[in-house]
Amino acid sequence: MYDLIVIGGGPAGLAGACAAWEAGLRRILIVERDRELGGILNQCIHNGFGLHYFKEELTGPEYAGRFIEMLRDTGVEVRLDTMVLEVTDQRKVHMVGKDTGYRVEEAKSILLAMGCRERTRGAIAIPGTRPAGIFTAGAAQRYVNMEGWLPGKRVVILGSGDIGLIMARRMTLEGAKVLACVEVMPYSGGLNRNIVQCLHDYDIPLYLSHTVTDIRGVNRVEQVVVSQVDDRRQPIPGTEMVFDCDTLLLSVGLIPENELTRQAGIAIDPRTNGAVVWENMETSLPGVFASGNVAHVHDLVDFVTAESQRAGTAAARYVLEGEAAEGDALEIVNGDGVSYTVPQHVRPGRVEKACDLFFRVNRVCGPSRIKVTSGDKQIAAFSRDYLAPGEMEHILLPRKLLDGASETLCVSIEEVESE
Amino acid sequence: MYDVLIIGCGIVGAATAFELSKYQLKVGIVERENDVANGTTKANSAIIHAGYDPMPGSLMARLNVRGSALARELCAQLDVPYLPCGSLVLGFSTEDEVLLKELFRRGTQNGVPGLALLTGDEARALEPNLSPAVTAALHAPSAAICSPWEYCLALAETAVRNGAQLHLETAVTGLTPTADGWRVETSRGVLDARYVVNAAGLDAQAVHEMAAPSSFTIHPSRGEYFLLDKSEGDRVGRVIFQCPSRVGKGVLVAPTVHGNLIVGPNAEPVEGDDTATTAGGLAYVRQTALRSVPSVEFRASIRNFAGVRASTDREDFIIEEAAPHFLDLAGICSPGLSAAPAIGEYAVELLGQAGLALERKADFTASRKRVRFRELPPEEKARLVAEQPAYGRVICRCETVTEGEILDALSGPIPPRSVDGVKRRAGAGLGRCQGGFCGPRVLELLAREQGRSPGDIPQDKAGSWLLACETKGGHADV
Numbered sequence: 001m002y003d004l005i006v007i008g009g010g011p012a013g014l015a016g017a018c019a020a021w022e023a024g025l026r027r028i029l030i031v032e033r034d035r036e037l038g039g040i041l042n043q044c045i046h047n048g049f050g051l052h053y054f055k056e057e058l059t060g061p062e063y064a065g066r067f068i069e070m071l072r073d074t075g076v077e078v079r080l081d082t083m084v085l086e087v088t089d090q091r092k093v094h095m096v097g098k099d100t101g102y103r104v105e106e107a108k109s110i111l112l113a114m115g116c117r118e119r120t121r122g123a124i125a126i127p128g129t130r131p132a133g134i135f136t137a138g139a140a141q142r143y144v145n146m147e148g149w150l151p152g153k154r155v156v157i158l159g160s161g162d163i164g165l166i167m168a169r170r171m172t173l174e175g176a177k178v179l180a181c182v183e184v185m186p187y188s189g190g191l192n193r194n195i196v197q198c199l200h201d202y203d204i205p206l207y208l209s210h211t212v213t214d215i216r217g218v219n220r221v222e223q224v225v226v227s228q229v230d231d232r233r234q235p236i237p238g239t240e241m242v243f244d245c246d247t248l249l250l251s252v253g254l255i256p257e258n259e260l261t262r263q264a265g266i267a268i269d270p271r272t273n274g275a276v277v278w279e280n281m282e283t284s285l286p287g288v289f290a291s292g293n294v295a296h297v298h299d300l301v302d303f304v305t306a307e308s309q310r311a312g313t314a315a316a317r318y319v320l321e322g323e324a325a326e327g328d329a330l331e332i333v334n335g336d337g338v339s340y341t342v343p344q345h346v347r348p349g350r351v352e353k354a355c356d357l358f359f360r361v362n363r364v365c366g367p368s369r370i371k372v373t374s375g376d377k378q379i380a381a382f383s384r385d386y387l388a389p390g391e392m393e394h395i396l397l398p399r400k401l402l403d404g405a406s407e408t409l410c411v412s413i414e415e416v417e418s419e
Numbered sequence: 420m421y422d423v424l425i426i427g428c429g430i431v432g433a434a435t436a437f438e439l440s441k442y443q444l445k446v447g448i449v450e451r452e453n454d455v456a457n458g459t460t461k462a463n464s465a466i467i468h469a470g471y472d473p474m475p476g477s478l479m480a481r482l483n484v485r486g487s488a489l490a491r492e493l494c495a496q497l498d499v500p501y502l503p504c505g506s507l508v509l510g511f512s513t514e515d516e517v518l519l520k521e522l523f524r525r526g527t528q529n530g531v532p533g534l535a536l537l538t539g540d541e542a543r544a545l546e547p548n549l550s551p552a553v554t555a556a557l558h559a560p561s562a563a564i565c566s567p568w569e570y571c572l573a574l575a576e577t578a579v580r581n582g583a584q585l586h587l588e589t590a591v592t593g594l595t596p597t598a599d600g601w602r603v604e605t606s607r608g609v610l611d612a613r614y615v616v617n618a619a620g621l622d623a624q625a626v627h628e629m630a631a632p633s634s635f636t637i638h639p640s641r642g643e644y645f646l647l648d649k650s651e652g653d654r655v656g657r658v659i660f661q662c663p664s665r666v667g668k669g670v671l672v673a674p675t676v677h678g679n680l681i682v683g684p685n686a687e688p689v690e691g692d693d694t695a696t697t698a699g700g701l702a703y704v705r706q707t708a709l710r711s712v713p714s715v716e717f718r719a720s721i722r723n724f725a726g727v728r729a730s731t732d733r734e735d736f737i738i739e740e741a742a743p744h745f746l747d748l749a750g751i752c753s754p755g756l757s758a759a760p761a762i763g764e765y766a767v768e769l770l771g772q773a774g775l776a777l778e779r780k781a782d783f784t785a786s787r788k789r790v791r792f793r794e795l796p797p798e799e800k801a802r803l804v805a806e807q808p809a810y811g812r813v814i815c816r817c818e819t820v821t822e823g824e825i826l827d828a829l830s831g832p833i834p835p836r837s838v839d840g841v842k843r844r845a846g847a848g849l850g851r852c853q854g855g856f857c858g859p860r861v862l863e864l865l866a867r868e869q870g871r872s873p874g875d876i877p878q879d880k881a882g883s884w885l886l887a888c889e890t891k892g893g894h895a896d897v
Contacts, residue, residue: 033813083813094797098812098822102801120853122646122722129695130724132878132885136855147859149873149886174890213698219882235698246887259817 001106003027003319004312005093007084007260008113010039011301012292012308014067016111019312021074024320028076029105031095033083037071038064039115040138041301043145046166048193052302063301087112087264089285109287109315112261112275113308116293118163119253126158128215131222137163137251141170150174152247156224157181158212160188160195162299164251169198171249178204179243182226184211184233187364189253189390191299211235212248221246254297261290271340272296279346279355280314281307286323289315296342296358299392303358310356330405335371335412337361339389346409348402355397361387361413369414370395374405387413421447421584423770424603424612426591426626429460430571430756431748432618434763436578442767443778446583447612448575449605451590451622453836453881456571456843458620460756462694462726463642464671464681465567466658467491468754469506469559471526471534472668478736480529483754486761487561493760494565497573497787500676506562506658507542509711510555515662519557522663526559533560546655548712562658566676567756568843572833573787574760579832580784586610587836588881591619594629600744601630614744614770621692621729623737623749631741635750639691640667640728642684643700645708648719648851651680659711667728668753670707672715677818677849682708682715684726694725721851728752738765740773789827791846793819814864815857817850825861829868838862839879 003025006013009032017030036042041049044060051057054066071078082097091110096102118136135143135151141163143149153176157164160183168178181199186209188195199206207226213235214225228239256274267276267284274295275283281291291311292304327349332341339362346355365387372380372395379401387393397409423439425432428450439446452458467490473479494501510516519536526534535558542556543549579585586607593604600613619626624637647654658673667686675681683704687697705717731737731750736758741747746769748762755762771777792800792810803823804811810823828835828844835841838848841861848854848861862885866873877883 033816081812083816083819085813085819096800096804096811096813098804098808101808101811102797102804104797117852118855120721120851120855122720122853123718125645125696125701125717125720125723127696127698127701127723132883139855139858142859143886144890147863147873148890150888150890151886153887176887216695219877219880220884 001027001108002029003107004029004109004111004315005105005107006030006111006113007087007093008032008039008115008294009034009037009078009080010113010115010292011041011064011067011304012115012294013039013111013113014064014071015305015308016113016291016312016315017076018067018070018074019309020316021076023313023316025316026075030076030078031082031084031093032078032080035081037068037078037080043142044166045145046170049301052300053305084260087260089265091287108319109289111311111315112283112288112290112294113292114257114260114294116254116256116297118250119255121250124252126212126215129217131215131217131220133217133221133246134215134248134250137161137167137249140167140249144170144174150176152176154179154245155247155249156212156226156243156245157249157251159183159251159253160190160206161251161253162190162194164249165190165194165198167249167251168204169202172202172204178202179245180205180207180226182207182210182212184209184229187388187390191390213240215248221248224248254293256294256297258294261294264288269340269344271334272342274342276344277342279343279351281311281343282314282318287318296340299390303392303394307356330374330402331408332357333408333410335410337363337365337413338411341411346402348399348405351399351402353399355399355402357395357397357411359393359411360389361393362389364388365413365415367416369416371412371414372397373410373412374408377404379405379409421445421610421612422775423447423614423616424449424601424610425616425618427618427620427622428455428575428585429458429618429620430456430567430574430759431620431751431762432616433571433574433578434759435616435618435748435766436583437574438763438767440578440581440583441780441783443780446578447586447610448578448583449586449589449591449603449610451588453588453877454840454843455575455585455833456568457880458692459726459729460571461568461843462724463567463756464673464684465564465675466506466671466673466757467563467565468757469526469562470529470531470754470757471522471557471559472663473529473754474734475525475528477734478738479754479758482736482758482761482765484530486758487563489760490563490565490757494570496785497577498789499570499573500566501563502676503561503563504657504674505558505560506660507546508557508660508662509542509549509553510662511552511710512554516555518662519555522557531559531561534558546657546659548654548714549659550711550713552710564658564673564676570756572844576832577784577787581780585833591626591629594626596742614746614773614775616746616748616766618748620751621727623729623747627741627747627749630745634741635737636732637750638730638732639689639693640730640752641687641689641693641725642667642728643696643704643725644681644683644723645701645704645717645720646722646724647680647682647715647717648721649678651716651719652678654680654715655712661707661711670704672708672712677846679721680715689727692727694727696723696725721853736762738762738769740769744773746770746773790824792821792824814860815847815850817852818846820845820847820857822864825864826868829864834869835865837877837879837883838865838885841865
């Protein structure tokens with residue numbers, strides 16, 4: 001019987017396991033399906049990781065390396081090349097590995113840290129032929145950075161998510177010609193710093209309010225057709241541009257990988273596609289926690305780390321102190337301008353000093369006020385100069401403010417007239 | 420010198436080869452593509468139709484009903500995913516109800532078992548997600564779903580195991596009659612055969628015209644589809660049709676044997692084998708399907724595809740000796756998949772009538788089995804991994820396909836030559852991430868086991884290259 005089984009050895013799992021060890025758990029197991037720890041960070045060889053957490057600029061493998069080092073000083077057990085097949089509601093974990101065999105392990109607590117996957121062409125129904133040469137940006141990144149192969153030489157990128165932007169630069173540096181980055185929304189889905197450093201610096205045009213409306217080529221991509229879209233995201237006839245290319249990269253969103261979570265009967269929030277969580281990242285199944293991209297898609301690994309440390313600490317507390325007593329709970333409601341929040345509900349009695357609240361806005365906003373209300377009562381307000389769906393927002397709600405709330409907390413955005 | 424040479428290894432060619440491989444004959448199959456099941460066979464609704472649709476007395480009617488019965492046995496025997504889930508044809512109006520009665524009458528005449536006319540409420544009791552607008556339905560309990568490419572592979576592999584010779588990437592370029600049969604010119608040299616069977620699918624007209632005067636015209640008809648994630652897999656438990664029209668059986672909503680939901684097809688005339696999807700076609704499919712099952716969640720789509728039916732200017736299948744020792748199996752549009760094993764049987768019967776000596780083999784191997792790790796109970800999984808650790812390494816995480824299963828596919832009677840060839844045999848890449856995660860690892864296994872450079876391995880058909888060149892530093896070997 002383990003105190004904690006962590007499913008996934010990427011940044012979330014690593015930080016969660018380290019934090020649980022710090023908090024006093026001793027029988028911890030990390031199960032990782034790949035042949036090494038670090039998760040997707042291992043293929044992210046660009047820099048920019050760790051600015052918040054380490055206050056320095058690291059590459060993905062370096063960032064992962066820091067945590068793998070920390071883990072080395074603990075007694076946390078690691079099973080590599082091992083895939084979890086099932087998590088039961090009795091916290092039994094079925095896993096299988098080439099060297100580790102088929103095993104069923106029991107745990108007092110579980111941290112779900114499986115990360116996310118990329119949306120594919122099928123998810124967005126791009127019409128046209130189905131030749132080779134259409135890759136998700138992350139798959140192309142793996143080929144280039146891990147396998148040592150360039151998947152194509154003339155490239156169009158659909159979607160301006162961060163991985164797509166990073167790959168625009170990466171493919172260019174490897175000698176490919178990136179012809180365009182195409183984004184259906186009127187704003188980019190990626191971080192502003194990536195727009196500047198990966199597109200502008202290499203004179204790669206970004207077509208906002210455009211999308212791919214046809215793919216041509218029998219065996220390999222030969223052309224893609226890009227059209228402007230109207231404000232209902234419908235292609236406008238007559239605006240077609242044809243690009244001669246051999247590759248289309250897709251960076252059209254990430255989906256938390258929650259098949260195990262669903263199987264275990266854990267409640268899922270359709271807004272995040274992740275588990276519904278409490279303030280300490282505990283899911284609807286007591287003793288099972290979720291953090292990182294499996295709970296909601298983050299932009300920065302630093303925030304994954306922080307969230308997972310909270311989850312790991314909470315798992316330790318659950319094991320060492322027992323199940324949290326039922327107390328008053330507040331449901332967090334998405335007000336105007338907010339597309340989701342994490343957590344989705346809060347037990348003020350379980351909050352020590354302050355509760356971290358993450359959310360995304362559903363449109364680009366200029367100078368704004370983030371308002372937190374409970375019924376008619378305003379609990380807190382925060383000012384921002386700029387808000388965009390591509391950048392996750394974070395606010396801290398002190399415990400004493402939560403005590404003034406009842407039943408619901410509503411987070412909403414109010415744009416203010418700039419002076 | 421082959422006794423029989425079959426041109427084309429889709430489901431019809433494979434079924435014919437399977438049937439012929441039961442006899443003491445030298446059987447050859449030539450296939451233009453680098454894999455079997457690479458045309459219409461891999462892109463259709465995957466339905467084994469009950470057989471109420473074709474006109475009584477037609478070849479379609481007889482071979483559909485016989486083929487469906489054979490499919491049930493064959494799929495069990497050859498380990499092909501098959502589910503006898505039944506089907507409903509929905510009616511929304513009094514005109515539709517007239518047509519449903521006509522289908523019931525036809526089906527009864529065709530010998531389809533168990534047909535029943537239902538009211539809208541009775542249909543909804545079976546399928547709660549049907550539209551409230553449904554007023555009547557025809558229930559056909561003998562309809563089934565299957566994995567069409569695995570069905571074709573199983574038939575072709577069994578034929579090969581029983582001695583048939585498969586020539587992949589071999590296109591037929593000419594046919595010349597000889598004293599004792601045919602001289603078949605191909606892209607890889609000349610083959611001689613006493614009998615030739617034309618199972619060339621969309622190219623059957625072209626092949627026919629190499630051997631005989633023109634007698635039919637193929638009018639390719641494209642159908643577009645959505646494949647939805649397993650989260651939508653139990654939206655319906657049966658194949659849900661709308662009333663058929665002159666152009667086809669209409670848009671259906673059906674479960675797949677892999678646990679997904681399939682929605683489609685439309686029917687659009689196209690040139691050749693144009694399998695592109697279109698915005699208009701997909702929008703039509705979506706809207707039409709929602710009439711039957713309004714709650715289908717299209718956001719769960721994981722893939723769109725299109726297949727092309729080999730429809731012709733004739734109403735029925737074209738199964739006839741077009742020239743001495745030259746048998747056409749042409750115009751095999753829907754219900755071709757359902758009829759295929761019966762077409763194979765009938766083809767052998769016709770070849771026998773044309774003088775082919777049919778002596779049964781004593782040692783015919785009629786069974787096939789493969790490991791499907793995901794479907795095993797935990798104890799079985801544990802035992803298998805303990806014996807053969809390669810079954811413990813999961814390569815495709817969406818479908819839980821292991822390295823052991825991929826190695827099995829690579830050492831099968833018809834080894835895959837492409838990433839999609841592995842997908843069709845082992846299921847890796849069929850799932851919701853569509854090979855995003857497992858693609859590079861499948862490529863690595865193909866390269867390692869077949870001693871090929873990753874740069875030479877295509878996604879699917881020859882020419883569908885995946886990797887342009889090595890990066891500056893070459894392989895990182897991590």
